[in-house]
Amino acid sequence: MQKKRVVFNYPSHLVDQPVISKLVKDYDLTVNILRARITPKEEGRLVLEITGKRSGLEAGFRYLSEIGVETQPLAQDVKWYVDRCTHCTACISVCPTQALDVDRKKMEVSFNRDKCIACEICIPVCPYQAMEILF
Numbered sequence: 001m002q003k004k005r006v007v008f009n010y011p012s013h014l015v016d017q018p019v020i021s022k023l024v025k026d027y028d029l030t031v032n033i034l035r036a037r038i039t040p041k042e043e044g045r046l047v048l049e050i051t052g053k054r055s056g057l058e059a060g061f062r063y064l065s066e067i068g069v070e071t072q073p074l075a076q077d078v079k080w081y082v083d084r085c086t087h088c089t090a091c092i093s094v095c096p097t098q099a100l101d102v103d104r105k106k107m108e109v110s111f112n113r114d115k116c117i118a119c120e121i122c123i124p125v126c127p128y129q130a131m132e133i134l135f
Contacts, residue, residue, distance in 0.1 A: 010044030027060035
């Protein structure tokens with residue numbers, strides 16, 4: 001089983017279509033919606049964690065491409081500006097997945113992109129605007 005965290009961008013003509021249920025039913029994928037913003041008759045944007053066999057994932061992503069859903073890895077939408085970070089640790093206690101962590105010996109903050117779910121909780125607490133999520 002493979003797991004991918006991705007961002008789906010739906011064109012307006014697809015927001016009322018059962019795209020996610022087709023991924024589950026036809027390609028035997030498990031979908032966990034981490035975040036969604038869908039505007040009827042306008043656009044849709046989802047952050048998903050998708051799990052399944054490699055063949056199912058490949059076929060599912062081909063289907064998405066064919067119908068016009070743009071996909072990209074979640075990591076491309078999450079930016080940590082290490083040069084802005086002063087390692088104040090304000091973000092550590094609010095991060096629900098521990099994607100932001102601190103090495104207590106060095107007192108340095110680190111960011112694990114694979115754990116991030118783009119919840120945006122860290123953004124308002126960072127006084128130095130070191131996190132950005134393009135969602």
